[in-house]
Amino acid sequence: MGRRGSASSSSSLESSNYPALSSRSSLYQHNRDLSTDLRLGLSIATSSQGNPSTPSVSESDWPPIKPFLKETLAAEENECNSATFFVKVYMEGIPIGRKLDLLAHDGYHNLIRTLDHMFNTTIIWAEMDGEHSEQYHVLTYEDKEGDWLMVGDVPWEMFLSSVRRLKITRADI
Amino acid sequence: MLRMASSFPEEVLEHVFSFIYDDKDRNAISMVCKSWYEIERWCRRRIFVGNCYAVSPPMVIRRFPEVRSVELKGKPHFADFNLVPEGWGGYVYPWIAAMATAYPWLEEIRLKRMVVTDEALELIAKSFKNFKVLVLSSCEGFSTDGLAAIAANCRNLKELDLRESEVDDLSGHWLSHFPDSYTSLVSLNISCLGSEVSFSALERLVGRCPNLRTLRLNRAVPLDRLANILCRAPQLVELGTGTYSAELQPDVFSSLAGAFSGCKELRSLSGFWDAVPGYLPAIYPICPSLTSLNLSYATIRSTDLTKLVSQCQSLQRLWVLDYIEDIGLEALAAFCKDLRELRVFPSEPFAQEPNVSLTEQGLVSVSEGCPKLHSVLYFCRQMTNDALATIARNRPNMTRFRLCIIEPRAPDYITLQPLDDGFGAIVEHCKDLQRLSMAGLLTDRVFEHIGNHAKKLEMLSVAFAGDSDLGLHHVLSGCENLRKLEIRDCPFGDKALLVNAAKLETMRSLWMSSCSVSFGACKLLGQKIPRLNVEVMDERGPPGSRPESCPVEKLYIYRTVAGPRFDMPGFVWTMDEDSALRLS
Numbered sequence: 185m186g187r188r189g190s191a192s193s194s195s196s197l198e199s200s201n202y203p204a205l206s207s208r209s210s211l212y213q214h215n216r217d218l219s220t221d222l223r224l225g226l227s228i229a230t231s232s233q234g235n236p237s238t239p240s241v242s243e244s245d246w247p248p249i250k251p252f253l254k255e256t257l258a259a260e261e262n263e264c265n266s267a268t269f270f271v272k273v274y275m276e277g278i279p280i281g282r283k284l285d286l287l288a289h290d291g292y293h294n295l296i297r298t299l300d301h302m303f304n305t306t307i308i309w310a311e312m313d314g315e316h317s318e319q320y321h322v323l324t325y326e327d328k329e330g331d332w333l334m335v336g337d338v339p340w341e342m343f344l345s346s347v348r349r350l351k352i353t354r355a356d357i
Numbered sequence: 358m359l360r361m362a363s364s365f366p367e368e369v370l371e372h373v374f375s376f377i378y379d380d381k382d383r384n385a386i387s388m389v390c391k392s393w394y395e396i397e398r399w400c401r402r403r404i405f406v407g408n409c410y411a412v413s414p415p416m417v418i419r420r421f422p423e424v425r426s427v428e429l430k431g432k433p434h435f436a437d438f439n440l441v442p443e444g445w446g447g448y449v450y451p452w453i454a455a456m457a458t459a460y461p462w463l464e465e466i467r468l469k470r471m472v473v474t475d476e477a478l479e480l481i482a483k484s485f486k487n488f489k490v491l492v493l494s495s496c497e498g499f500s501t502d503g504l505a506a507i508a509a510n511c512r513n514l515k516e517l518d519l520r521e522s523e524v525d526d527l528s529g530h531w532l533s534h535f536p537d538s539y540t541s542l543v544s545l546n547i548s549c550l551g552s553e554v555s556f557s558a559l560e561r562l563v564g565r566c567p568n569l570r571t572l573r574l575n576r577a578v579p580l581d582r583l584a585n586i587l588c589r590a591p592q593l594v595e596l597g598t599g600t601y602s603a604e605l606q607p608d609v610f611s612s613l614a615g616a617f618s619g620c621k622e623l624r625s626l627s628g629f630w631d632a633v634p635g636y637l638p639a640i641y642p643i644c645p646s647l648t649s650l651n652l653s654y655a656t657i658r659s660t661d662l663t664k665l666v667s668q669c670q671s672l673q674r675l676w677v678l679d680y681i682e683d684i685g686l687e688a689l690a691a692f693c694k695d696l697r698e699l700r701v702f703p704s705e706p707f708a709q710e711p712n713v714s715l716t717e718q719g720l721v722s723v724s725e726g727c728p729k730l731h732s733v734l735y736f737c738r739q740m741t742n743d744a745l746a747t748i749a750r751n752r753p754n755m756t757r758f759r760l761c762i763i764e765p766r767a768p769d770y771i772t773l774q775p776l777d778d779g780f781g782a783i784v785e786h787c788k789d790l791q792r793l794s795m796a797g798l799l800t801d802r803v804f805e806h807i808g809n810h811a812k813k814l815e816m817l818s819v820a821f822a823g824d825s826d827l828g829l830h831h832v833l834s835g836c837e838n839l840r841k842l843e844i845r846d847c848p849f850g851d852k853a854l855l856v857n858a859a860k861l862e863t864m865r866s867l868w869m870s871s872c873s874v875s876f877g878a879c880k881l882l883g884q885k886i887p888r889l890n891v892e893v894m895d896e897r898g899p900p901g902s903r904p905e906s907c908p909v910e911k912l913y914i915y916r917t918v919a920g921p922r923f924d925m926p927g928f929v930w931t932m933d934e935d936s937a938l939r940l941s
Binding site for chain 2: 251301
């Protein structure tokens with residue numbers, strides 16, 4: 185396998201004798217310079233963009249942090265910057281409520297799907313067809329006036345402006 | 358001597374060999390003589406393939422017929438940072454298919470940076486009756502359906518660890534596929550999954566597996582469910598919480614604190630997404646016995662972080678965001694005298710201005726206060742040669758040193774000089790340094806220091822550094838133990854590579870992207886050195902459509918006994934005799 189001995193002088197680099205390669209390629213040029221590379225439009229070493237100490241790097245590959253961490257940090261930042269509207273959701277029989285960001289949903293369908301998943305049930309609301317049964321739950325909300333109303337009766341935006349908290353109860357009314 | 362070797366019955370030798378586990382030792386044994394080679398190969402139970410393309414499945418199976426544990430690595434390390442395009446390769450299916458028939462008694466599969474499909478997982482689930490350990494580290498290509506197959510079929514499964522894999526998370530329902538009769542779980546890591554698993558299924562699983570020692574939950578597990586889970590597994594040694602955030606409620610807090618207190622064996626904590634300071638005291642009772650703490654996702658600030666680490670006198674490993682600041686690191690240095698490994702990640706990696714007061718001083722403090730510190734990964738925004746030299750003198754026992762200064766090519770911020778001397782001090786003082794990542798403004802001189810001093814160095818990562826081929830030449834000609842070299846955005850070209858071509862066969866791999874290696878040089882290397890695969894990656898189109906002197910975008914060279922691979926995507930070309938003819 186033949187390892188090369190250590191040679192830190194530059195003379196071995198300038199010699200055109202490459203011990204591991206038995207024949208020299210005539211296509212190999214010895215004195216290529218950076219200007220060729222720059223003409224070929226590659227971003228290496230000295231950047232053409234003004235400040236030589238800030239080369240054009242893309243956020244996707246620098247700094248070198250793993251995607252999972254990057255996503256988590258980005259999400260934290262978004263949470264701080266973007267609007268949120270958390271309301272408590274109580275399930276009948278469970279004293280501790282769960283928190284839900286209503287602004288993370290774009291409408292009732294999305295909201296119901298999240299709640300179905302969160303509470304492991306099927307929720308009946310205004311637009312739902314089909315038979316009611318004891319296995320299902322009903323979603324109601326408390327509005328600004330303290331009244332409990334069925335979710336889904338008013339347009340989504342109007343709901344957002346008046347909802348204070350949500351409640352899920354059994355459907356045997 | 359020969360008579361002695363042949364008069365020893367095989368069974369005796371085999372028994373002796375069974376006490377030898379280390380790969381290097383096993384390899385040495387197999388080289389003693391032909392009969393030892395034969396005996397050893399029949400009793401080797403564990404193989405590690407650092408580059409899945411260095412050898413082929415049939416070759417492995419032919420030599421080692423009775424393997425029980427396989428570890429494979431696929432994509433190059435820079436794939437972690439999006440530098441390897443989608444579709445590059447690293448498919449595990451051919452390995453699983455070959456092993457399904459050859460190793461019916463296979464027990465363990467550990468994969469890193471490989472593409473795993475649901476088909477592969479299903480094949481594992483049905484082929485290996487005594488399957489016990491599945492570790493998928495930074496893998497991708499599979500969904501929760503594949504996990505369901507594993508859960509449903511692997512009766513003897515002990516370990517399922519999905520660390521940092523990208524999983525197509527269809528639902529959390531897969532966890533419910535563990536049958537009620539299944540009780541052998543020892544380690545479960547689902548921290549990378551997005552969806553909620555059924556909490557009742559999780560609690561029942563945890564409750565019926567008495568040997569469970571590692572449980573890493575995902576973010577979707579809310580804090581108010583954690584106490585119940587912990588109460589069912591007081592024997593846990595390693596825990597990853599889910600979301601560590603909830604409204605402060607006394608009853609939730611006290612059940613949580615009580616549950617943690619009950620876990621007398623707990624030594625490692627992670628998770629802590631969205632951590633709120635109010636719930637941190639729940640873990641104070643177990644802090645003194647913690648040896649490992651991963652707070653990479655905890656966005657708590659330095660005051661709370663300082664209070665926390667100050668109580669962890671047994672801490673050996675800390676991963677934390679730069680919210681800890683210099684002041685927190687000073688506390689770490691004062692209280693955590695057993696610290697071995699520190700990783701500090703950037704909380705705002707893309708911000709131009711620093712958002713926290715974390716400087717080179719924090720790292721200097723830890724290097725002064727923690728005599729056993731030998732492994733460092735540190736992201737910061739400023740550094741000096743003096744600081745690096747101080748760290749080097751303080752910690753000659755350093756074995757892994759990775760520094761990242763957010764701004765590429767940042768000089769010593771006080772002297773405005775390159776950081777050559779600082780890193781030079783590191784390699785000079787730390788004679789056992791195995792892994793090094795450099796940062797900041799660096800000239801060819803730093804590579805001269807590395808070539809002269811870093812004799813035990815095995816892995817080197819370089820970005821935005823150097824002036825000329827001389828830099829690369831110093832490293833390739835001087836670092837006798839170099840196995841992995843990864844380089845991006847450096848002005849290294851053909852000369853150093855061609856002069857040191859033979860060196861490449863002694864290494865696992867070389868990665869170079871955004872450098873100046875010409876297509877012509879790649880062809881030459883590929884043609885002349887048969888046991889190297891020289892792969893050129895270029896998304897601009899075939900390299901043959903451009904002049905020979907044109908630099909390639911990305912270059913990945915690795916030694917192999919399996920010849921060129923055939924599963925490459927359209928933007929990867931292997932340089933060998935045949936391809937040279939096809940491309941010219």
